[in-house]
Amino acid sequence: MASIVLSNVDKIYAGGVKAVNGLNLEIRDGEFMVLVGPSGCGKSTALRMIAGLEDISGGEISIGDRVVNHLPPKDRDIAMVFQNYALYPHMTVEENLAFGLKLRKMPKAEIQKRVGDAARMLGLEQYLKRKPAALSGGQRQRVAMGRAIVREPQAFLMDEPLSNLDAKLRVSMRASLNQLHERLGVTTVYVTHDQVEAMTLGDRVCVLRDGLLQQVDTPQNLFDSPVNLFVAGFMGSPSMNFTYAELTRDDDGAAVAFADYKLPVPDSTFDEKPGLDRYIGKKIILGIRPSDFEDSVAANGNAAGWVRIPVRANVTEELGSEINVLFTIDAPPVEHKDTVAAQHDGDEEEAAALPLAGDKSLWTARVNARSHVRPGQDIELVVDTHNLHFFDVDSGLSIGHEANVGA
């Protein structure tokens, strides 16, 4: 096992397209690192450079203590799981698993032991004599994982390994992957465009956009304190609600005003976000997570520090355990390049719904299922004002985020 360090890594394709731009990333020994971002953000390119399948245009990649820039893939002691599995179609499952070991001139007994262990771990024992064509998608996926596991490499590289499975299988494979990583403890770099996968699997998550690193942190930190509008909009489902708002302070304390609403901003927020007070009297972009809303009826007795706002539910999505309430607020939708980019790869229905709202923004609130709210109904929502997010209108950076304070 080893750590993987990328320092100032660039990838420039012929034609001058910069797929990866000055990427600095340290993946610790035994860590599960997820690279996430919309399509074309350079996450797969970064992974393929670590694997040695793409040349590195600039910078340095090291695995363990070795700089691997010019080492061919086979000498980097890593194993990769491909999105389309890339099994050898003319070999049986057993031969597929053993192929890499045979090439390394490993003794037969050792090969048998490792293949047997991996097959047992992945529940592939009864399929060892079959060819990939006679396996289901999930089984092929497991063979692809097995081929990586038997090698016992320094690191696993996984390129969207679950994206070809159906939804239910994907969830169960996600859990197995988590277990597998617990058990083996091998450094893993995992690429996905699915932010739910990123949140559930990663020890840390690295958000990329247009080849540029946006933020690396634990899933919870990414969710709680995104560094800019893009990360805020990309992580979390349903995604964060944004609006232009004005920050004011009068005798009653600070408040943020948007549309017809005025939410008080608690003093503690100013302590947590240094520099926020400089924006008083100015326009900012306000972000509120759907999960920071609650139906005032359902939240009764639990509303300390929560503010009520009346809205009319346009659409409700009942998910069983909770309800997504879609409502419009009387403010133009935020059209910052960051939010557009984050939306683009996210929920397409949501993007399609925007024009319907016209000059109003469509917001989502996630409320308890006990709320029983129906479309067209007036409802009073409460907002947790401790979790408001503030962004600079021009730069899109999160105000008061530790990474942006110096900037």
Add this chain to the structure above:
Amino acid sequence: MPVASAEASTSRKQGRGRSVNVFGGLSHVALLIWAVLVIFPIVWTFLASFKTNTELFGDTPLALPHQFHWDAWGRAWAKAHIGLYLVNTIKVVAISTFLTMLFGSMAAYVLARYTFFGNKAIYLLFVSGLSFPVFLALAPLWLTMKNLGLLGTHTGVVLVYVAYSLPFTVFFLTAFFRTLPTSVGEAAMMDGCSHTRTFFQIMMPMAKPGLISITIFNVIGQWNQYLLPIVLLPGDAQDKWLITQGIANISTNAGYEADWAGLFAALSMAIIPVLIVYIIFQRQIQSGLTTGALK
């Protein structure tokens, strides 16, 4: 309303079914005609080898032979040396097809999968060979072979066959290799395969359907070559002749006294090996081998 729409949809379905049937019927008629066109001459050739010259040129050329004697086959085999020429041809075609496939597939794989300076130029050079008629090359080829001392040898013929088969082989296989998934080759690289081993152990088996198709194409093409052997294996090297020369010789040598039954027997002997090759391999083309590699 639902009833009406259901009726409409069934009638539409029937309509589509009918049109498919009409089209299917017509295409079967066309296939039937095609099959007759192909099979009839072969059967007639085979039957003609049992006839006598009188029977062949008599009033009923389509009648069955009076008796099934293998005399003509024996004459063709021994007197006209078709046996020797058959062995020669098998030798030449086997070696040259093997070499064509080996070099062709290697060149095609590299051209399809690796980017390097001049890749496109080399590919176009190969493909331009397709537009070069054999007739144009006859004189220079003869001179080159003479200068190399390879005139009248099988080595010379093999070399020329390989050169003439490569353009189409490379053209076809490059396209074929491009359709194969890159990730399987990459997986092999990660597993520790060298480029050579990746090609022979991973890519070649995956390209089997394409390799077999083009092998059959090459075997038939080289088997039927007449012009090149005539030039490269002149009359003084008669023991090196190939089967097409031998067959032509039966009719030309004897003038008006040609042994027509022997000629047809020789033709049948030339057809049978090709048929066998085709029957063995064509079954394998049908089963694509990439199934199971990907999702």
